[in-house]
Amino acid sequence: MANASDPKETLATRLQAAVQARGQRWTEQRQVIADVLAASDGHATGAELVELVRAADPSATPSTVYRTLDLLEELGFATHHHGVDGRETYHLEEVVAHGHVHCHGCGAEVEIDADVAKPILAAIERATGYAADLDHLSLQGRCPSCRAAAAR
Amino acid sequence: MANASDPKETLATRLQAAVQARGQRWTEQRQVIADVLAASDGHATGAELVELVRAADPSATPSTVYRTLDLLEELGFATHHHGVDGRETYHLEEVVAHGHVHCHGCGAEVEIDADVAKPILAAIERATGYAADLDHLSLQGRCPSCRAAAAR
């Protein structure tokens, strides 16, 4: 821990600067939420974050957590997507943009990083004209081993 | 209406046959839900279906509707995916398989039919080894006109 870039410190600090630059306010609750998010590994559901925040500050309420999360998205510090079960999953912006693919055979979920996704996004653009968002790329299908098992 | 194939009749009938073939039971509620689904255009959220079913049969409850919808999926008569806002959207199997792409600029949502999707699915397979599911393909990005507006 405590490496050179110290991401936990910089997240809260940069967030505070960004919030205040927009004429908005920096509060205790936002500090707590920023800390919790920085301490997570960058993948957490809304409910998990609410629970973690309440553990750090029992007076916090879900509405505050979700509203702050919305603010983080607006400011570009986080993104969220809906997983297979429809639950929200939040990512820190520090985590490099990536998509997900979920296997409905074995339930495995793997990440798709930018390099791997490049030809997929290119195909989407050619086919539809849309510039798709890697962070919202959430696919379902069958992984290679389940396909092999099904073929037998 | 009342065309040659008469899909409304056949859905309930075929569903009943499939349910009974599995040793399961055919009930009033399932008949109502099948009728409602057949009368929809093949795109309805869970909440909409619950409301429609309750309009047809006020004694029906949400749990019954959702459980029946799960059954329809198991039997291959319907599929569902989660839209941009995380709400569930159900499709009848009669509607040809298709994906969706949502523009986060203007909010437009367009369908991606099988032909258009083919190169996308091929790219996904090449990049990840996964055989992706067209019905669960739910993308977000920027549509051509929003991209043009942003470029200016």
Place this chain on the structure above:
DNA sequence: GAGTCTATCGCAACATGTTGCAATAAGCCA
């Protein structure tokens, strides 16, 4: 430091789904 403006908070109610459980009734067999 005091006063003002208003963004943010916490609460409570709501929306959409999910789950456990006891009561009901569909389908089967004698």
Place this chain on the structure above:
DNA sequence: TGGCTTATTGCAACATGTTGCGATAGACTC
């Protein structure tokens, strides 16, 4: 037809988010 088995229902409680509103408290000015 009558009785039995158990899938299905309806209820109620819960889980996860969202929204409206009055109270609180940041931040700014004087």
